Amino acid sequence: MQDFKDQLNRIIHLKETPKRIISLVPSQTELLCDLGLEPYLVGVTKFCVHPHHVKTKTTVIGGTKQIHLDKIKALNPDIILCNKEENTKDIVESCEHVCSVHVSDIYNIDDSLELISQYGEIFNCMQNAFSIIKKIETELRSFNLFIKNKPSLKVAYFIWKNPWMVVGNHTFIDYLLDLNKLQNVYSNKERYPEIELTDSAVHNNVDVVMLSSEPFPFKETHKKELQELYPNATIILVDGEMFSWYGSRLTKAFAYFKTLRLNLQNNAL
Structure with missing residues (x-):
């Protein structure tokens, strides 16, 4: 028997190295595969899209907010991997009746590296x-040098429509925006607030409006809708996975951020 701590400082008791793993978090599923653990994955969510074939080789046990507990039990897992934000407390507690549960809690790069470790x-x-940790650290050092003398830009990062929702503070996305010297104009609001698009004082002061590819799949057609409301801003579509997936995706994210900033520069911002 060996004891481990998760990122909520909960003690996890394991008799041996887990060989039957269920992941309830898409970015963590990708991380597991990059760690060489794909052969041990027995269950994933319908949102686990990377690697693209993972859902065809494992059992889909529902989503991140709604699970089929009977399917989970039938898989006889050794461990279930959750996340404080992605999964509900009820889900974690239900899974604890099946087997050991690890819960991640990610706000910054240090948290991400701790999870990988x-x-x-x-x-x-x-x-x-x-x-993977060394690769992320190397990419981050390079990016910090790249971004050091770049100007700070004011940004609004949209994640949903009807109702309109943006990224606020105390989120991993807000942390990455700050790392990119992108000042979140809605950082005075908590988490993922709904907003009314009526505050012209804010709108006129935004340099860049970012429309995320997830969870709402923003497209080119949505750019026109917001351009009228943010007349001085450049409206762009961004890869939401690069801004919110905190596992091994970070090995690719900083190269993406460099390209994003260069594209913004070319628009004379």
Whole structure:
């Protein structure tokens, strides 16, 4: 028997290295596969789209907010991997009646690296975990040098329509925006607030409006709708996975952020 802590400082008791894993978080599913653990994945959510084939080789046990507990029980898992934001407290508590549950809690890069390290220890794949961590740290150092002398831009980051919802503070996306020297004009609001598009004082002061690819799939047609409301802003579509997936996707995110900033520069911002 070995004890581990998750990111809520909960103690997890494991008799041996888990061989039957269920992941209830898309970005964590991708991380598991990049850690070489795909053969041990027995269950994922319908939103686990990376790698693209993972849903065809495992059992889909529902979404991130609604699960089929009977399917989970039938898979006889050794461990279930959750996230404080993605999954509800009820889901975590229900899963705890099945087997050990690890809950992640991510607000910044340090939290992300800690999660990767924890998985390395729990699943006995520290060499692969260390490799991913080093890659992220190298990419981050390079990006920090790149962004150092770039001007700060005011940004609104939209995640939903009807109702309109944006990213506020105490979120991983807000943290990454700040890292990109993108000042979130809605950082005075908590988490993911609904907003009314009536505040012209805010609208006129926005340099960039970002329309995320997830969870709402914003398209080119939505840009025109917001351009009238944010007359001085450049409206762009952004890859939501790069701004919100906190696992091994971070090995690719900083190159994406560099390209994004260069494209904004070319628009003379």
